Amino acid sequence: MNSNRLPVLAGEIRKAHADVQDAAKTAAQRAIDAGHALIEAKELVDHGQWLPWLRENCALADRTARLYMQIARSGVNSATVADLGLQAAAKVITLTYPDPFSGKPAEELLEWCLYAVFVMRLGVRNEDATHRCEWLARNGWDSPTQWYSEEGDRLRKAWRMPPIPAEAKAEWFAFLAENCGRSKEDVDAEAERLTAAEPPWEPLRRRRGRRRGGAS
Numbered sequence: 552m553n554s555n556r557l558p559v560l561a562g563e564i565r566k567a568h569a570d571v572q573d574a575a576k577t578a579a580q581r582a583i584d585a586g587h588a589l590i591e592a593k594e595l596v597d598h599g600q601w602l603p604w605l606r607e608n609c610a611l612a613d614r615t616a617r618l619y620m621q622i623a624r625s626g627v628n629s630a631t632v633a634d635l636g637l638q639a640a641a642k643v644i645t646l647t648y649p650d651p652f653s654g655k656p657a658e659e660l661l662e663w664c665l666y667a668v669f670v671m672r673l674g675v676r677n678e679d680a681t682h683r684c685e686w687l688a689r690n691g692w693d694s695p696t697q698w699y700s701e702e703g704d705r706l707r708k709a710w711r712m713p714p715i716p717a718e719a720k721a722e723w724f725a726f727l728a729e730n731c732g733r734s735k736e737d738v739d740a741e742a743e744r745l746t747a748a749e750p751p752w753e754p755l756r757r758r759r760g761r762r763r764g765g766a767s
Contacts, residue, residue: 571635579632579640586623589616599743651688657735659694662727664738666695668745669726677746699723 589609595603605611622632622640632640653661667680676684684695692698699720707714730738 575633575636577631579637580629582619582632582637583623583629586619586621589620590623593620597747599740651685661731661733661735661738662696663688663744664693665727665730665733666723666734668730668738668742669695669723671742671745672726676749677742680742694728695723 562634592604593601602613604612605616609616618637622637627640652663655663656742663684667677667684670680670683687695687698690704696701699715706712
């Protein structure tokens, strides 16, 4: 064995490994940077133009864009992403914060989408409407209808939660009856339109202050 060669090889290995680590950290940070930029861009692009804009201006597949945005939204740091890799980091995020709607039948998923649009029509922002749906699903509510039902009344009372006014319940059931025949694509399109028309935060907070008389 040529022992004089071993120190040279060891140095090359250390240098190559360090370069790999540096490249991984740089790639991870750039993926996070791209995710934040994509999130901002999506809010600015006209309704219905996101995917065409993405293809024409970023040369980026929708799946890759969603991956970058998912990692950026999670707040995970670049070192963790570098250690795991992009795909593995996304899987860890999904396992840590599992999707409460994964595996639900189409009709149940449609009702949740309708509920999001219902509260958005009342002045709730898209992000808050999504969080409300996720909170209900994660806390054991099978559907928005259960939330508004007599069973929901009993559970809220047991948990010392405020009651939902009768008029709010009537609004939901009337909305559901009127819109239950719509397709999910149509409901998602309305959610996008409502998102595009959302007012600034300050006016929304003032409207919420005026609506504090009852939960919905």
